[in-house]
Amino acid sequence: MTDKLSRRTLFKNAGVVGAAALTPTLLARSHAEAMPAAEIAQASAPRARTAPAAARTAYIFFNAQEAAFIEAAVARLIPADERWGGALEAGVPNYIDKQLASAWGGGERLYRSGPWQAGTATQGYQLPFTPAELFRAALAAINKDLAAKRTPFARTSAEDQDVYLKSLETGTTDLGGVPASVFFAHLWQATIEGFFSDPVYGGNRDMISWRMVGFPGAYASYYDLVDRHGIAVTRAPTSLSQDAAGHVHVNPNIPPKVP
């Protein structure tokens, strides 16, 4: 499996030994040229869609009703297509769940002193809710609203789901104290983060979004590629976890000597 190709393997394939003696320039060259052509082809081939991953997610923040809505909603926000899985396949619900259970969900880096009052759009978020409180309050209101309908949200048609999400995006409905558009903006931002952030955070499974756009990930050096204008970069992306396994970023001159 190409994705399991470690940095160590890359070096072996290139016949490079003694990485510690490499200059930064040589390191860069070895990154660019180390991967055999067959592996490049394999790496760049789109992977078949993996089965919906939601069932495997162990939720630690969302309750079952909340998780059902989030899974159905993100599957419409970034849907799967013939070539690339979407937010659900990328594990975005898992990402959001873990973020909301973390310090971030609890209001890390959020100034939380009153008094509280609505401001202008240029002044930004002014509600007392932490992200966790905001999702909890809005999802409770949404699920209460949806419970009145005959078909559960997750089983309504894609078209009907889109209409409902659009109503949140542009709506002023009060969702337990959270304006619908504010909740939608939080959900959409979290979905983008979960789709594009490093897989170590529980989303972007198989680096699906990075392969989709062609972002090489946590890759350290393009010294010898940056002036090869317009080249197609087809190497498989690298996540922080892979990098940890085959740590090749260490600069042999670090730390430099202090005179």
Add this chain to the structure above:
Amino acid sequence: MAEKLRPVDVVTIGVGMTGIILAKELAATGLKVVGLERGAMRDTVPDFQSPGEHDELRFAVRKALMMDTTRETFTFRNNGSQTALPLRRIQGFLPGTGVGGAMVHWNGQTFRYQVADFIYRTHIQERYGRNFIDPDLSIQDWGVTYQELEPHFDRFEYLCGTSGTAGNIDGKIQPGGNPFEAPRSRPYPTPAQKEPYFGALFRKAVDGLGYHAYPQPSSNLSQPYTNPEGLTMNACVFCGFCERFGCEHYAKSSPQTMLLPILLKNPNYEMRTNCQVLKVNLDSTGKKAVSVSYVDGAGNEFEQPAELILITAYSLNNVRLMLLSGIGKPYDPRTGEGVVGRNYAYQTSSGPLVFYDESVNVNPFMASGANGTMIDDFGGENFDHGALKFIGGAYIGALQTHGRPIEWHPTPPGTPTWGRGWKDAVARHYNHTVALNVHGTSTASRANHLDLDPTYKDAWGLPLMRITFDFPDNDIRMSAYLTEKAMEIGRAMGGTAVVGSPRTKPYNATVYQSTHNTGGAIMGSDPRTSAVNRYLQSWDVPNVFVVGASAYPQNSCYNPTGTVGALTYWALDAIKNRYLKSPGALVPA
């Protein structure tokens, strides 16, 4: 009850670029120097190393290196008729915290301001007449000239090892450089960085239009370099994790890479981290500072007496500390009287996008923080404003610094905001789009200012600083004219579509534009219109110097760090060679 500590000679409030430069030189003269830093110690090894460093979510989105807005933030409003509210998350600009300050997470864009920038009001009035300047603008001269600062620009660039192509050496125009640059006494210490594809596409277009392309001066070094302090830095490898990140490679100039190790070896220096300064204490006359009050990380309060107090925090916090300490008269926008908080300015930028077809692989992730290609044909006073109805200008360039996808996933107008259409457009355009940067001046106005908020407090119970800011009409007209110039360049770049719009009012503090907050403790030659004299010395309390972009009377179109560096060495020269020999006001008030 605060514990009173043994007196020292010098205290720097803030251990970032300015505090470290000043402390290093003053400790070397034998003075006992203490550096107080609100954040933690961090260094290239082990703190900025991979794999952890290449984490877009943690550093770029969650802003791990920035000031902790749980404990302190700023309040903001567009104008005096509104109620300022706290910026509950920091989004529009990114002050750092911790040793090294914002110069740890900067992009390395290292410019000199122009000759005319330092004599701005005089120059505009002489060139266009007294009535050319909008009456709401409060632009003024700096009280120091480019010629006086040149040796200090030079020293700062050689400290950083800045990579670039000189355009003007002692008045002689150099091939490949910026022909509009102010004359420099010698070339950059290292040659320009390699030109990425987006820069080459831009260069080809501006060459055809008759403009003057040059490589952006960069303190992400093009080759290994040993600076005059004896510290060696490495070549930048274009990893694309620069602004908002520390550099793992010793390739970006920062206090940690270019000076701090020398300072820390000097036994005359003591750095105290996690220390929040509350106030500079004055004696009963109010004309002499006697000590600094601060609280350490465990909540213990101290009073540190010192002979000389250097306020060397981020520009906004320099101003806040003056206001909290009663140093200088606060500015009142209704009367125009007072000086502290006056002439807060920013940067007036816009960013057209050039969309290409899928055969053009831009590869934006191969980038340093400052490896663009740009023109200064419309920078500041490089073009005639006589027929135009504004002052100021902008540099225009293709200056992409990364391809990190949470932040960078451009889509053309008409793309759905989410769903299949959005996803298709992101996949289609991610690697086939070039962003241009129109980086414009910010002219000071009477209404834009800084003061203490009447309502909101920090975790230590002190008032937050209130920012009142909107773009002056002059700057909106400037942005309209120059964004169109950039669009013309974009159309010559061979793309399929060019999309952009000039900056409009109101200023939105929730959208990142730049961390170039300037003014509020401005320098000048008249104590009625400036808070510090031409040596950055407080007019009112001469044993206090306030060093940083807080001293800018208005903001130029260039990134401010190079000029902060020059001003720091300029102030150092005055402190070392004049003030220490005869402490007191260096300029009669």
